[in-house]
């Protein structure tokens with residue numbers, strides 16, 4: 096009989112994909128089958144994030160729950176970014192943890208799973224050409240890694256320390272994976288990397304056709320049957336004109352882009368070592384809107400970065416006003432180990448950071464509401480992927496907005512034109528206008 100695997104995934108899309116790879120490897124090579132009941136599992140995994148202090152704290156509270164509720168003899172494994180940065184400290188702190196596997200070592204899951212107190216966290220490991228077994232948590236949409244690691248030195252960010260230096264995956268492997276997904280019915284892929292548009296700067300051992308991200312988009316879009324390409328995340332610095340032209344002209348590339356701002360203040364961007372100015376960011380967003388009029392732009396913003404003055408924050412609010420983001424992921428700065436900014440002396444008091452975050456989010460909600468309301472009366476192409484309660488089916492517009500219509504199972508996996516009739520802050524509601 097198969098053993099049972101329970102896996103909890105924290106963090107970003109990269110982690111979701113790493114979890115899929117772990118599920119596939121353990122299923123194919125170690126006869127584990129997925130369960131959503133932790134109490135039934137023979138192996139409990141937590142795939143962790145360390146980008147802020149909060150998800151790290153969550154790791155230890157979750158392990159406490161696992162220890163109490165697991166069935167007799169069940170193993171506990173810690174994987175992902177916190178595994179990379181804390182390593183064997185996790186086992187010292189909680190000896191009940193059986194093994195620790197870093198974010199750069201996913202392909203070694205079948206090696207560590209049966210080795211008591213194994214710790215595999217090397218950030219030098221190259222798995223860019225490793226042939227992972229296949230598993231996808233979403234039948235209609237495939238996540239596809241295009242690079243691993245990150246070469247940037249943003250002074251707030253722990254990721255280069257947890258995921259190591261950046262290596263691109265050869266385009267032949269990426270295309271094969273996209274073809275495999277499409278042949279199983281997928282119409283949409285999301286290309287994943289810490290800095291997708293830095294693609295091609297350095298490869299591991301494999302040969303690649305595409306030498307940069309623009310070429311990769313062209314290559315992937317030639318896959319027959321593939322209808323939609325998304326990617327996350329590009330870096331504002333590498334958004335050159337050639338890339339923007341491809342983004343605008345390639346009919347399979349969705350008019351949605353995540354452009355992480357971090358701060359609107361040029362002076363703070365310098366301290367963050369982001370490599371661009373407020374003006375460059377505004378110029379890129381302006382250009383995208385000119386080329387793709389209905390584009391949806393989302394962003395990440397950190398408030399309370401060391402040294403952030405009222406004027407710096409006013410610059411961030413100014414960018415919010417000028418770009419009018421569709422979606423905002425906003426965070427209070429959280430000092431992280433192995434980062435330069437954690438040592439800066441001018442840390443911002445928590446009350447000030449909290450107040451700024453509240454103001455930023457409140458203004459963003461107003462803008463988001465206006466954007467969503469402006470869709471009423473428009474027709475959107477929606478790719479349906481999930482059944483909801485009350486006879487509703489949910490999908491996404493090309494711009495990535497969640498949309499619901501009345502309908503049933505037959506809609507799943509289909510792209511339909513929907514006339515938008517109603518909008519909430521996060522969801523559009525409408526009717527299919529033609530079949």
Ligand code: 5AD
Pocket residue numbers: 146147251252253355357395396397426427428429430431
């Ligand atoms: N504190 C707060 N937010 C952070 N991020 C990265 N590092 C930190 C940190 N130390 C945010 C950035 C990044 C997103 C994934 O998380 O905005 O784009």
Ligand code: SF4
Pocket residue numbers: 105106107108109110143144145146175176198254257258
């Ligand atoms: Fe993803 Fe960064 Fe969290 Fe790692 S630390 S899981 S790369 S968000």
